[in-house]
Amino acid sequence: xxxxxxxxxxxxxxxxxxxxxxxxxxxxxxxxxxxxxxxxxxxxxxxxxxxxxxxxxxxxxxxxxxxxxxxxxxxxxxxxxxxxxxxxxxxxxxxxxxxxxxxxxxxxxxxxxxxxxxxxxxxxxxxxxxxxxxxxxxxxxxxxxxxxxxxxxxxxxxxxxxxxxxxxxxxxxxxxxxxxxxxxxxxxxxxxxxxxxxxxxxxxxxxxxxxxxxxxxxxxxxxxxxxxxxxxxxxxxxxxxxxxxxxxxxxxxxxxxxxxxxxxxxxxxxxxxxxxxxxxxxxxxxxxxxxxxxxxxxxxxxxxxxxxxxxxxxxxxxxxxxxxxxxxxxxxxxxxxxxxxxxxxxxxxxxxxxxxxxxxxxxxxxxxxxxxxxxxxxxxxxxxxxxxxxxxxxxxxxxxxxxxxxxx
Numbered sequence: 001x002x003x004x005x006x007x008x009x010x011x012x013x014x015x016x017x018x019x020x021x022x023x024x025x026x027x028x029x030x031x032x033x034x035x036x037x038x039x040x041x042x043x044x045x046x047x048x049x050x051x052x053x054x055x056x057x058x059x060x061x062x063x064x065x066x067x068x069x070x071x072x073x074x075x076x077x078x079x080x081x082x083x084x085x086x087x088x089x090x091x092x093x094x095x096x097x098x099x100x101x102x103x104x105x106x107x108x109x110x111x112x113x114x115x116x117x118x119x120x121x122x123x124x125x126x127x128x129x130x131x132x133x134x135x136x137x138x139x140x141x142x143x144x145x146x147x148x149x150x151x152x153x154x155x156x157x158x159x160x161x162x163x164x165x166x167x168x169x170x171x172x173x174x175x176x177x178x179x180x181x182x183x184x185x186x187x188x189x190x191x192x193x194x195x196x197x198x199x200x201x202x203x204x205x206x207x208x209x210x211x212x213x214x215x216x217x218x219x220x221x222x223x224x225x226x227x228x229x230x231x232x233x234x235x236x237x238x239x240x241x242x243x244x245x246x247x248x249x250x251x252x253x254x255x256x257x258x259x260x261x262x263x264x265x266x267x268x269x270x271x272x273x274x275x276x277x278x279x280x281x282x283x284x285x286x287x288x289x290x291x292x293x294x295x296x297x298x299x300x301x302x303x304x305x306x307x308x309x310x311x312x313x314x315x316x317x318x319x320x321x322x323x324x325x326x327x328x329x330x331x332x333x334x335x336x337x338x339x340x341x342x343x344x345x346x347x348x349x350x351x352x353x354x355x356x357x358x359x360x361x362x363x364x365x366x367x368x369x370x371x372x373x374x375x376x377x378x379x380x381x382x383x384x385x386x387x388x389x390x391x392x393x394x395x396x397x398x399x400x401x402x403x404x405x406x407x408x
Contacts, residue, residue: 101205
């Protein structure tokens with residue numbers, strides 16, 4: 001990443017260097033005797049710390065442009081370098097023919113079938129797609145269920161690069177792409193329908209090809225790891241709330257409120273949909289966490305039966321597969337949203353549709369901090385630790401999303 005600041009006095013350059021060197025963790029080149037007219041800060045865009053450079057904006061927000069600024073400066077622009085070679089004549093990124101990616105050639109357990117392959121073809125870009133240099137990815141239950149062969153009938157051909165959630169930098173655009181350009185920082189869920197012919201080349205490699213309509217510009221205040229944690233989970237949370245007819249003045253109970261989807265259901269219900277009352281269930285150790293997300297009532301499912309709650313709810317959002325219990329906590333005429341397990345009336349299940357416009361709609365809530373990504377404390381896992389990350393996810397003990405970052 002390079003951050004250029006207009007006409008900085010040497011004293012100011014040194015001051016800024018000392019302030020932000022610990023933040024970015026990389027070298028900072030000061031202008032020698034004010035000859036260069038700017039300070040250049042370099043750091044890897046694949047480091048989650050690199051995005052914190054945006055903190056510079058608040059540090060210098062009231063600073064005028066002046067060569068005699070005495071440490072006050074004006075930020076001109078900040079841009080991440082995807083680490084891909086660029087052709088000097090055309091100005092286009094030079095994308096290799098092969099990439100490093102995790103693959104499986106048969107269905108089975110993570111330790112048995114996942115392999116790190118250094119010669120996987122970089123996918124071709126169709127006219128409505130962009131090629132993304134992946135900076136971070138996140139894991140979802142659908143990833144390991146698919147790898148286990150539970151959706152063989154509609155799966156992509158083997159070998160497969162797994163992964164749905166992505167955050168990265170556009171390095172190539174298709175002929176009919178209009179809203180994105182090379183260098184844009186984006187995030188999204190790469191599969192429009194999670195279980196209907198998902199892509200053969202997913203997000204757990206260096207490159208992935210994605211339809212423009214499935215992506216959104218990355219919120220400026222989030223790093224790549226934070227952004228990668230969001231797409232599938234926040235789209236699922238949002239679509240379930242929309243389909244249930246949830247809105248201002250209604251109450252909701254979230255089963256599994258500390259999980260990747262549940263934690264976002266609570267936040268969206270409060271900040272976006274205007275919930276009157278939010279109840280949420282989790283284990284004893286996570287009750288305060290539920291309240292910090294916006295839950296009014298935090299319920300310890302190990303001590304209190306869902307069926308016997310004194311209050312009934314307009315909507316029960318079941319993320320854990322307990323529809324038989326959920327229906328007993330819903331008001332007459334209410335709705336139960338079910339993500340997994342058997343469905344009992346008045347419950348309904350849906351398969352999320354990836355949609356970049358939903359992410360764009362929610363970006364203001366993310367950039368304002370009203371809605372926050374929740375990443376498991378063990379994350380991020382490095383790219384080489386993918387098997388370990390999957391094994392951890394499959395224990396169902398994660399508190400938030402499991403993220404892979406950086407991806408080389």
